Amino acid sequence: MIDYNFDWGIIWQQPYGPLFLNGIKTTLILSACAWILAFCLGILVSVFRVSSSKPLRFFGATYVEVFRNIPLLVQVFFWYFAMPSLFPKPMELWLYDNISNLPFFLGILALAFYTSARVSEVFRSTLLSVPHGQYRAAYSTGLTPYKTYRFVVLPYAFRLSIPPLTTEFLSCFKNSALTMTIGVLEITGTTAYIESFTWRGLEVTTAASFSYLVITLCIIALMAFVEKKTRIAGMIHQAR
Amino acid sequence: MIEIKNVSLWLGDDFQVLKNVSTRFQKGRTTVICGPSGSGKSSLLRCINRLERFQKGEIIVDGLSVRDPKTDIYKLRKNVGMVFQHFDLYPHMTALDNITLAPQKVRCLSRQTAESKALQLLERVGIMDKANSFPAQLSGGQQQRVAIARSLAMEPKIMLFDEPTSALDPEMIGEVLDVMIDLALEGMTMIVVTHEMGFAKKVAQEIIFMDHGEIVEAKNTSDFFNHPDHPRTRDFLNRILSHV
Amino acid sequence: MDWTVISRNIDFLLGGLVVTFQLAVISLAGGIFFGVLLGLARISSRKYISCPATLYIHFFRSQPLILVIFWFYFFVPILFGKPMSAFISAIIGFIAFETAYFAEIIRGGIQSISKGQMQAAYATGMKHHQVMRYIVLPQALKNMLPSLMTQSIVLFQDTSLAYVIGLQEFLRRTSLVDSREVKSIELYLFSALVYLVICLTMSLFVRRFENKVHQGV
Numbered sequence A: 001m002i003d004y005n006f007d008w009g010i011i012w013q014q015p016y017g018p019l020f021l022n023g024i025k026t027t028l029i030l031s032a033c034a035w036i037l038a039f040c041l042g043i044l045v046s047v048f049r050v051s052s053s054k055p056l057r058f059f060g061a062t063y064v065e066v067f068r069n070i071p072l073l074v075q076v077f078f079w080y081f082a083m084p085s086l087f088p089k090p091m092e093l094w095l096y097d098n099i100s101n102l103p104f105f106l107g108i109l110a111l112a113f114y115t116s117a118r119v120s121e122v123f124r125s126t127l128l129s130v131p132h133g134q135y136r137a138a139y140s141t142g143l144t145p146y147k148t149y150r151f152v153v154l155p156y157a158f159r160l161s162i163p164p165l166t167t168e169f170l171s172c173f174k175n176s177a178l179t180m181t182i183g184v185l186e187i188t189g190t191t192a193y194i195e196s197f198t199w200r201g202l203e204v205t206t207a208a209s210f211s212y213l214v215i216t217l218c219i220i221a222l223m224a225f226v227e228k229k230t231r232i233a234g235m236i237h238q239a240r
Numbered sequence B: 001m002i003e004i005k006n007v008s009l010w011l012g013d014d015f016q017v018l019k020n021v022s023t024r025f026q027k028g029r030t031t032v033i034c035g036p037s038g039s040g041k042s043s044l045l046r047c048i049n050r051l052e053r054f055q056k057g058e059i060i061v062d063g064l065s066v067r068d069p070k071t072d073i074y075k076l077r078k079n080v081g082m083v084f085q086h087f088d089l090y091p092h093m094t095a096l097d098n099i100t101l102a103p104q105k106v107r108c109l110s111r112q113t114a115e116s117k118a119l120q121l122l123e124r125v126g127i128m129d130k131a132n133s134f135p136a137q138l139s140g141g142q143q144q145r146v147a148i149a150r151s152l153a154m155e156p157k158i159m160l161f162d163e164p165t166s167a168l169d170p171e172m173i174g175e176v177l178d179v180m181i182d183l184a185l186e187g188m189t190m191i192v193v194t195h196e197m198g199f200a201k202k203v204a205q206e207i208i209f210m211d212h213g214e215i216v217e218a219k220n221t222s223d224f225f226n227h228p229d230h231p232r233t234r235d236f237l238n239r240i241l242s243h244v
Numbered sequence C: 001m002d003w004t005v006i007s008r009n010i011d012f013l014l015g016g017l018v019v020t021f022q023l024a025v026i027s028l029a030g031g032i033f034f035g036v037l038l039g040l041a042r043i044s045s046r047k048y049i050s051c052p053a054t055l056y057i058h059f060f061r062s063q064p065l066i067l068v069i070f071w072f073y074f075f076v077p078i079l080f081g082k083p084m085s086a087f088i089s090a091i092i093g094f095i096a097f098e099t100a101y102f103a104e105i106i107r108g109g110i111q112s113i114s115k116g117q118m119q120a121a122y123a124t125g126m127k128h129h130q131v132m133r134y135i136v137l138p139q140a141l142k143n144m145l146p147s148l149m150t151q152s153i154v155l156f157q158d159t160s161l162a163y164v165i166g167l168q169e170f171l172r173r174t175s176l177v178d179s180r181e182v183k184s185i186e187l188y189l190f191s192a193l194v195y196l197v198i199c200l201t202m203s204l205f206v207r208r209f210e211n212k213v214h215q216g217v
Helices: A015-051 A056-069 A072-086 A091-096 A102-129 A132-140 A145-182 A187-198 A201-229 B041-048 B075-077 B095-105 B109-126 B140-152 B170-185 B196-202 B221-226 B229-239 C004-008 C010-042 C048-061 C065-080 C086-111 C114-121 C128-167 C170-181 C182-215
Strands: B002-011 B013-024 B028-035 B055-061 B079-083 B156-161 B187-193 B207-212 B212-219
Touching: A015 A056, A015 A102, A015 A145, A015 A201, A015 B170, A056 A102, A056 C182, A072 A091, A072 A102, A072 C128, A072 C170, A102 A145, A102 A201, A132 A145, A132 B079, A132 B140, A145 A187, A145 A201, A145 B095, A145 C065, A145 C128, A187 A201, A187 C065, B002 B041, B002 B140, B002 C004, B013 B041, B013 B055, B013 B212, B013 B229, B028 B041, B028 B196, B041 B055, B041 B156, B041 B187, B075 B079, B079 B187, B079 C114, B095 B109, B095 B140, B095 B187, B109 B140, B170 B187, B196 B221, B207 B221, B207 B229, B207 C128, B212 B221, B212 B229, C004 C010, C004 C182, C010 C048, C010 C086, C010 C128, C010 C170, C010 C182, C048 C086, C065 C086, C065 C128, C086 C128, C128 C170, C128 C182, C170 C182
Parallel strands: B028 B187, B028 B207, B079 B156, B156 B187
Antiparallel strands: B002 B013, B002 B055, B207 B212
16 A cells, blocks of 8 residues: 655664754754743733733733734744845845844744733733632732732732643644744754655654654643642642 | 721612711620621621722721721731631642731741741631641631631731621531630620621620611610611511521 | 735735635534544543544644644655645645644533533433433533634634645735735735734634623523
8 A cells, every 4th residue: 555665764864863853952942932932921911911001901902812813824924024124125135144043033033922922811811710809818918919919819820820831832832833934944844854855754754743742742741740749739720 | 996987889880889888896896797698798898998999988997097098008907807708718828828928928027926926826716737738628617717817817906707607518607606706705806797696696796787788777786686676677687587 | 015016916815815714614614523523532431432532632732733734745645645636635634633622622611511410410310312412512512612713713824834735825825926026014914914804803703702601601
């Protein structure tokens, strides 16, 4: 049935083996950088969204809707093809010519903004899910709003947000594959690259799928450990 | 000690929860507020420490105006402890940490001082051995006793109880009421929203009956039970006492 | 800025949008159909049914969609020795991928129904399939409709990934026009706006529906 001779050796061969490993490294670094940025932006935007100022709330809501409702691939293309041309022509050319990692950096930005909208929604909904009685109890003992957030609301909300944040991080990790379309050699990009030289796509793509699977499982195991460590005794955690 | 003058509270634009309520609570006395659900009892309690902002009238607590924006509301709340229907313990902290948080962060006590004080309080409410348990590991009655200890740790001059036993299983009500009775007998100024008429008869000096956002009747305990004036009060008492 | 590039190519671009909608609707129907089957399989009490279903779901949820599309376009035809058109292989790829996500939503919806409901139904003498049919599924469906619709919006956005195998859906056509006319800002802003308007309309609809569901409870 299968008219194809497998040659699994291709994955270990020079220079493809190191190239592939480099792809894994790029995926990890890219998604980690995007995640850190998305996390900070997400906190900021969720604070806007629950603030008492109307303009800030409006800004936050618009931010979330815009970055959530445009496909990531369109956003990636926008950052890479359209954004540099917003600068004057000489600067645009300089950007493309002199920054060899431009796709990498713009890929991080695209992924970070896209992910931040989702992260801010997670923060907002966990903040809203902290029962109102918690605020009342804290205020009744004389805690200020700042201290109430600092010691009562945020530590609790943080624990509630671990499972949904894990999901978002995994999405961020998988979505990093889209940066291949602008030439970033992360796992998927490297796979296509090696394929074009060797015609050994089936083996390399299998290796890529396997890598995503293993890394995902590792992250899930790690987060399960973190969740267990920070679990509140006696409480049944509802996974959301 | 607490003076309430013509307080009106609206929730939303057209729903008036409290209608021109006036009364006063004296130092060292226990007052029970009762009435059907939705009568504004809990709202009145929450107005006293400004968990609810009322639109009209004035409340003076220990010489401080609650409504005045210049009042340091945090200073006022230090002196007014509050216990809630659903306990509202902080779920991510042990019983001990629940009690020591505010003394450390508001009264700036050292951890050691706060903890030894907290342990004394836990002993007083009878659950010394649960100091390191988390709320979810405690029964409802135990949680409510921790919540009482948490309020007492601020050494308040006034204690507000908002239906402290109505979320409890029947067999646990007694253990919470016992703690409250002790507190009343020690001379704490207490305002208790409850339907536990046995408790009212035993320790309250005064009873207030509220309905539809108004104080219908306010009397000393024996008069309240023996000679209620208002037909609505009599009706309510009949319904609530017939089950006992 | 030269916005005439849009009007000059509007027919070509809208033709792409039609392909996008075709992709989305067919994949959605297939995804939900197989999602229900897989979701039920996943909570089956028979190990030989639930185990493969669980493995399938976990595997596809760990993969980037773009890689799944590559698989179905380049490699599955090799394994079966038959070439497939980009459209067909994209559809198969989307369905295979989204089924895993829909299955999890279905499972969550069914498990959100309290045990008490089922016990009450069993206590009146109903059989398992009757309990599912009359008690669990109607409630579960109502609970999970918002998530199903949200996932449908995600799926709609995901169809843009068919770009990578050269399928001429909306984004591919945008980039084709761009390579001819080099008007990146106008073109990508336009395509972003089109997606934004469509997805935002859908998500506003979901929110209104959610509020209705909440009021109904």
